[in-house]
Amino acid sequence: MKVLNHLGWQHYKSTQPELIITATLGRVRRVDRGEADVLTEQGELRAASDSQRTTVSAAPATGDWVEVVDDPDIGFRIGTIFPRYSAVTRRDPAEEEKGQVLVSNVDFVGITCSADRPANIAKVERFLILAQDSGATPLLLLTKVDQGVxxxxxxxxxxxxxxxxxxxxxxxxQGISEVRELVSENRSLVFLGESGVGKSTLVNELAGKIIQQTNEVRSRDSKGRHTTIARELVLLPSGGVLIDTPGIRGIGLWDAKEALNKVFSEITEVASQCRFSDCAHQSEPGCEIQEAIQRKEIGPQRLERYLRLMVELDEQEERLALQQRKSK
Ligand SMILES: Nc1nc2c(ncn2[C@@H]2O[C@H](COP(=O)(O)OP(=O)(O)OP(=O)(O)O)[C@@H](O)[C@H]2O)c(=O)[nH]1
Ligand SMILES: [Mg+2]
Ligand SMILES: [Zn+2]
Structure with missing residues (x-):
């Protein structure tokens, strides 16, 4: 069971006490072209991922714990996908009204940003909501601090x-051993961020050897070249799992209102004290948010970003409800 334990099996199992396993157990390392590479005790198996699966939760994602079945007709295929204790889910870029699981069963979501690029708070907040929504612990990894902060x-x-x-x-x-410590007990960490911020470089540093390809950023604007092209799980020799991902510029949030309210908790806490329960926090009488802005406890721009995200998620909910009504 050594490989499986290094992959986090024991930890996973403690979150799913009722699990019954009837075929070869493994963890999905990478998914591509309707197939998945699955790490098992018998080594890595390439398994067909059933094309019949259409719903979000039923398509395998990097990080999933699965059963691999040896099918007499097609060879290895993924059978059961076991429940996910966490899942990073964004709005599917191909299909507006659908969620897409990027990675699953991670303990930490490392939002990776480069210190040599301008800090964009709205973008970081978006990533934080995505991370918070996953059920894992969000982290902010600021890279390239040798360039100054x-x-x-x-x-x-x-x-x-x-x-x-x-x-x-x-x-x-700097910081490498601190990050390594986080996954030391066979925990899993995914790196998410823009291209060129140094996600794959971090994976290599943590692994102590070059596993992932890296590339110089463009000198003109320090933008990356989209070197990593798949979400890929890397097993550290000492245990623990890192998931490298392709650079993403922006992310669409999916069904993430609760996470939004958590990331902006100082606003939601005060908002609950406004006189009107449907307060828009603009110029209503008895608006505690406006009071807090006067006292400089809440920044007006932070409130604006919060409200904008809330509108986005409200509209998404409405579109989805409309669609569901139509399809009935
Ligand atoms: N100065 C400095 N450069 C770094 C550091 N980490 C990464 N880089 C450089 O940043 C460039 C991009 O690194 P990658 O690891 O390929 O970036 P990435 O985030 O994986 O990019 P994509 O795969 O395209 O998403 C490379 O030239 C690295 O050498 C760092 O800590 N300091
Ligand atoms: Mg990369
Ligand atoms: Zn208010």
Whole structure:
């Protein structure tokens, strides 16, 4: 069971005490073209992932614990996909009204940003909501700190609360052992962020060898070249799992209102004290949010970003409800 334990099996099982296994157990390393590479005790198996599966939760994702069945007709195929204790789910870029699971069964979502690029709080908040919604613990990994950390990043760090921030550098080794420690007990961590921020470089540093290909950023604007093209699980020799992902510029949120309210908890807490339960926090009498803005406890821009995200998620809910009514 050594491979499986290093992959986090024991930890996974403790979250799913009722599990019954009847075929070869494994964890999905990578999914592509209707097939998946699955790490099992018998080594890596390439298994067909049933094309009949259409719903979000039923398509295998990197990180899933699955059963691999040896089918006499088609060879290996994925049978049961076991329940996910966490899942990073975004709005499917191909189909607006659908969610897409990027990775599953992770303990940490490492939102990876480069210190040598401008700090964009709205983008970081979006990633934080995605991470919070997954059920895993969000982290902010600030990379390339050997290049210096600008004032806007320092300010951003003051604005986000309750999130662990790790400064890392592949050049000086700063922060590497801190991140390694997080996964030391066979836990799983996924790196999410824009292309070129150094996700694959971090994977290699943590693994202590070059596993993932990396590439120079463009000198003109420090943008990456989309070097990593698949969501891929890397098993650390000492146990623990890292998941490298392709760079993503923006993300569509999916069914993430609860996570939104958590990430903006200082706003939702105050909002619950407004006189009107449907307060829009603009100029209503008895609006505690406006009071808090006057007292400089809540930034007006932070409120604006919160409201904008709320509208986005409200509209999504409405469209989905409409669609469901139509299809009935
Ligand atoms: N100075 C400095 N450069 C770094 C650091 N980490 C990564 N880089 C450089 O950043 C560039 C991009 O790194 P990658 O690891 O390929 O970035 P990525 O996030 O995996 O990019 P995609 O796969 O395209 O999403 C490479 O040239 C790295 O050498 C760091 O800590 N300091
Ligand atoms: Mg990469
Ligand atoms: Zn209000």
């Amino acid at each position: 600008s004032e806007d990043w320092r300010q951003l760090q003051n604005e986000i609360r309750d999130v662990k921030i790790v400064h890392t550098s592949a050049h000086t080794g």
